[in-house]
Amino acid sequence: MIIEVDINSGFCFGVVEAVRKAEETLQQQEQLYCLGDIVHNDAEVKRLAQKGLITINYDQYFTMKDATVLLRAHGEPPSTYDYARKHNIKLIDATCPVVLKLQNRIHTVHESDKHQNSQVVIFGKKGHAEVNGLVGQTDGKAIVIENPSQLDSIDFTRPIELYSQTTKDLEGFFQLAAEMKVRATAAPLKIHDTVCRQVANRIPAIRKFSARFELIIFVSGLKSSNGKMLFDICKSVNSNTKFISLIEEIDKQWFKDVGSVGICGATSTPKNLLMEVAETIRQLNP
C-alpha cells in the first residue's frame, strides 16, 4: 500500500511561532498559562500540557493577577491587554503578525470613520477567538457576517468597510462581496481581501493531493475553522475521505482493498501527528 503525507499540510508560520514561544518560555519556568487552546488540536494541546502549559478560559483569566500568560496566534481584543496592565500579568504575545496587521487596519479605519457613520463588516465565524479580537478593535461595533443570509443586519444606506477573518475561504469571501456590491447602491462599499494566503494557497494544493489517492485521511481538531473548510474540499474531490482528530479513531476496515492512502490536515495540525498517523496505518497494513 502506498502511504503519503501531504508536504503542504502542518502548522502555518503563525502557529509554529506560538508553539516556539511556549516551549522557549517553558525552558525557563515550570508552568505557563495560555489563554484558550494554543492551537485547535487536542493532541498538540496535550503534548504541551505535559511540558507545563496550562490552558485557561476567559473566566479564569479575568480573576488572575501576578502571573505570566501566553496569548495565542488568533490575537486578543484590547480588553485582554487592559486587564493584564491593571493586574500585573506579564503577557507573552504570540499574536500572528498577519492577524496583528489586520487588527491595526480595522482599529485605524474604525477610529478615522467614527464620525462618518460607516460600518465595519467582518466575514467570519461569530465567537471565534480571532473574530472577537477584531471586533474588539471597533469597541464591539463591527458586524460579523457568517454567510449571505445574514446580510440584512447591515445598513446599506451607510458606507461599509468589508474585511475577512484570516482563515476564511477566498471563494466565500468574494461571493459575499459580490452580493454586497449588488445591494450597496446608496453608499460606498470598500472591499478588503484579508484572507491569509497560508490557508488560501493550500486549497489548490490539497485538491490535487486528494485526487491522487484511493483514500484520504484528514487529520484536524474539531474546533479548527480551516480544518472544517479543508476537509470539505478534500471530501468534494475524493468522496472516500475520512476525518479524524486522534490516532485512536483510525478504523482498520477503511483500508480493506485500498491501494493508496493520502494523509493531510489543517494549519493547526502538527506535522508529527500526520507522521504518526502514517506510521499507525503502516503497522495496521504491513
Ligand code: SF4
Ligand atoms: S492562518 Fe495565517 S493568519 Fe492565521 S495564524 Fe496562520 S499564518 Fe497567521
